[in-house]
Amino acid sequence: GAGVSQSPSNKVTEKGKDVELRCDPISGHTALYWYRQSLGQGLEFLIYFQGNSAPDKSGLPSDRFSAERTGGSVSTLTIQRTQQEDSAVYLCASRYQQGTVGSPLHFGNGTRLTVT
Amino acid sequence: SQKIEQNSEALNIQEGKTATLTCNYTNYSPAYLQWYRQDPGRGPVFLLLIRENEKEKRKERLKVTFDTTLKQSLFHITASQPADSATYLCARVSANDMRFGAGTRLTVKP
Numbered sequence: 502g503a504g505v506s507q508s509p510s511n512k513v514t515e516k517g518k519d520v521e522l523r524c525d526p527i528s529g530h531t532a533l534y535w536y537r538q539s540l541g542q543g544l545e546f547l548i549y550f551q552g553n554s555a556p557d558k559s560g561l562p563s564d565r566f567s568a569e570r571t572g573g574s575v576s577t578l579t580i581q582r583t584q585q586e587d588s589a590v591y592l593c594a595s596r597y598q599q600g601t602v603g604s605p606l607h608f609g610n611g612t613r614l615t616v617t
Numbered sequence: 618s619q620k621i622e623q624n625s626e627a628l629n630i631q632e633g634k635t636a637t638l639t640c641n642y643t644n645y646s647p648a649y650l651q652w653y654r655q656d657p658g659r660g661p662v663f664l665l666l667i668r669e670n671e672k673e674k675r676k677e678r679l680k681v682t683f684d685t686t687l688k689q690s691l692f693h694i695t696a697s698q699p700a701d702s703a704t705y706l707c708a709r710v711s712a713n714d715m716r717f718g719a720g721t722r723l724t725v726k727p
Contacts, residue, residue, distance in 0.1 A: 505660070534715060543623075543706065543719030544661070557714075592660050594715075603649040603668065603710055608660025 503527070507593050507609035514583055514616055522578040522612045526595030533576050534596075534606065535568055539589045547591075550576065551598060583616045590614070620644065621709045623718035631726055636694040638721045640707035643688065649710035650690045652681055654703045655720065661706055665692075697725045 506525040514520050526533050535547040546560040550570040561567070565583075570576040580587055590613050594606040624639045640650065648669050653661035667674045667683045667690065674681045680693040694701050704720040 536717070544717040546714075546716055549714070594660070603651070603666050605651060605663035605666065606653075606661070606708075606715055608662070610658065610660050 505593055505595055505607050505609035507591075507612050509612055510610065511613045512615070514614070516585060516616055517582055519579065519581045520583055520614065522580075522591050522593075522614070524576045524578070524593030524595075524609060526574065526576070526593070527597075527607055528574075530595035530597050530607070531573070532596045532598040533570055534594045535576070535578050536592045536594065537589045538592055538611070544592065547578070580614075583614075585616045588614055588616045621707060621716055621718045623707060623721050625721045626719070627722045627724070629724045629726065630697055632697060632699060634697055636697050636701065636723055636725070638692040638705050638707075638723065640690040640692065640718055641688060642709055645709070646685065646688075647709040647711060650681075650683060651708045651710055651715075652679075652690075652692050653706045653708065653717075655706060656703050661717075664705075666710075694723075699725050699727050701725050 508523045531552045533550040536544040538544050548568045549557040565581045568578045590611040592611045594608040596604045596606050621642045630636050651666045652664045654664055655661040665681045667681045678695045682691045702724050704722045706717050706720045708715050708717045
């Protein structure tokens, strides 16, 4: 079966523009996460979706960042009025989480965002 | 605040030696810790999970330990090979949460 798919793989945008990043999780995975990874840095948690529950948005760095997950499947991360400090790799991951706390995350290969 | 930290940013070892990477956590007790491998330009890939009531877990040349007294997990790669060169990340796991350390970049020299 297919893994987690992210698009685009690379995005170059001008400062001030809005961007949308897409994530297609593994079919049947109930939990979906977005992380941000700056050059040489670890993974910074952004947002978490689990089933029909309200998302955990505690990691979003500012109100310019938002995300949605439609139909419990595809997710879109939107960054409005992009800034140069938004340049990073945005990683999406999903996992099957039904009473299985320790199930592993399956990551996509990320979207590399460059804000010029 | 709850933290998960990997002590070494980078580790260089000679082929054939054992690599040991450290993950420390503070201000909480995770039920699980997971270890991932990340290659350049790719997303992390899951390697091993260890539960708080397990002291050790093995998979081929990999071994993970979990010391709840020291609040530490050690990740060992025995008989290391150049192909093991990558960044290794530890992650704490709770019901809703997956938070990662900054990673240790391992280089195995032939």
